[in-house]
Amino acid sequence: MAALPTPAYVILGMLRLGARSGYDVKRLVDGSTRYFWTISQAQIYPLLKRLEDEGLVRGRAEPRGRRPRRAYELTRRGEQELVVWLRDQHDVGYELRDLGMLKLFFADVLEPAEVLEHVRAMRARAEQVLEHLDRDSQPYAAALRDAGRRHPLDTLRLGIALHQAALEFCTTLEAELA
Amino acid sequence: MAALPTPAYVILGMLRLGARSGYDVKRLVDGSTRYFWTISQAQIYPLLKRLEDEGLVRGRAEPRGRRPRRAYELTRRGEQELVVWLRDQHDVGYELRDLGMLKLFFADVLEPAEVLEHVRAMRARAEQVLEHLDRDSQPYAAALRDAGRRHPLDTLRLGIALHQAALEFCTTLEAELA
DNA sequence: CCTAACATGTAAACTGTTACATGATTCC
DNA sequence: GGAATCATGTAACAGTTTACATGTTAGG
Numbered sequence: 001m002a003a004l005p006t007p008a009y010v011i012l013g014m015l016r017l018g019a020r021s022g023y024d025v026k027r028l029v030d031g032s033t034r035y036f037w038t039i040s041q042a043q044i045y046p047l048l049k050r051l052e053d054e055g056l057v058r059g060r061a062e063p064r065g066r067r068p069r070r071a072y073e074l075t076r077r078g079e080q081e082l083v084v085w086l087r088d089q090h091d092v093g094y095e096l097r098d099l100g101m102l103k104l105f106f107a108d109v110l111e112p113a114e115v116l117e118h119v120r121a122m123r124a125r126a127e128q129v130l131e132h133l134d135r136d137s138q139p140y141a142a143a144l145r146d147a148g149r150r151h152p153l154d155t156l157r158l159g160i161a162l163h164q165a166a167l168e169f170c171t172t173l174e175a176e177l178a
Numbered sequence: 179m180a181a182l183p184t185p186a187y188v189i190l191g192m193l194r195l196g197a198r199s200g201y202d203v204k205r206l207v208d209g210s211t212r213y214f215w216t217i218s219q220a221q222i223y224p225l226l227k228r229l230e231d232e233g234l235v236r237g238r239a240e241p242r243g244r245r246p247r248r249a250y251e252l253t254r255r256g257e258q259e260l261v262v263w264l265r266d267q268h269d270v271g272y273e274l275r276d277l278g279m280l281k282l283f284f285a286d287v288l289e290p291a292e293v294l295e296h297v298r299a300m301r302a303r304a305e306q307v308l309e310h311l312d313r314d315s316q317p318y319a320a321a322l323r324d325a326g327r328r329h330p331l332d333t334l335r336l337g338i339a340l341h342q343a344a345l346e347f348c349t350t351l352e353a354e355l356a
Numbered sequence: 357c358c359t360a361a362c363a364t365g366t367a368a369a370c371t372g373t374t375a376c377a378t379g380a381t382t383c384c
Numbered sequence: 385g386g387a388a389t390c391a392t393g394t395a396a397c398a399g400t401t402t403a404c405a406t407g408t409t410a411g412g
Contacts, residue, residue, distance in 0.1 A: 114264075166340060
């Protein structure tokens, strides 16, 4: 059996955190891992089917009227598979694509005033993300912690620390450029 | 004329910073923007051709023996195109895919000792990146600053601040988990 | 009654990477 | 003479997103 693609583990993990439908998975991803891992809706349904074929999730039909609908849960093998993947310390890599940083890198072609504008835009973005993390992700992570899962909150704290650092750097740079 | 894909602007920017061949572009990207923007070699050559067709770069053949080789430089229109793109404050978005954070998010399935191991691995990664930035990117950015381009160094400082923040958070979390 | 949110699914397009092939030059 | 580095290029593949299509349920 071929190794699963990463989005499959996201699905397994979200099912373990209480998601029941593909739609739930998408909602939870958007509300929690979105800033360090996204997944598009079009990937979810085919993957759920595959996971069911491989016996890692169990789905049963719960149609609403004429509309098909499936509710899923992890099987024991699915949970084992998730644990094996989580344990693999081998891949903790990351990939960042940051247009703000890329444009700053090339910004010497611009007028100083334009660079300042750009840095301000980067700071505004960091502020927006922090606001979203605080308003939308925090309550969800706090609820999970109260249910005994502490690590979503730890991850959120890391996300906040990262964006805070970006925010502080932008503020410093703005002062230098002014 | 359709808007160019982002890697095309990376090429324009790198040509402006002194790259002459496709190979140069790849080398500069690997040595400088790699931690916030990568580009694969296979994308570069077709894009250079396209940029030449659109009059944004000028290439001339400088073969080595029987091996073809092209040296490129920015045209005025190419530089204008770069500036227009840089000015567009509309897209300063970013995309992060961080397996370390994703696994931390789901880490409640693991034993506490395993989580600690994982956080240590994340910290080790941050340390490695910081080392690379300091050893490989710093000299290059410093040389560019001495040549009058200060923003590659600013971008590097932001990268360092980000990884430093990650490192500090991991250290804190390790202490909490121990 | 209408809109928003719930919910599933597919086809096509796009983006990016991997793997391979080729050959020159420089340094040990 | 062999290895590493310089240098270009393509074909196949994998991964991801966009756009569309469809229908339900709950609330204002």
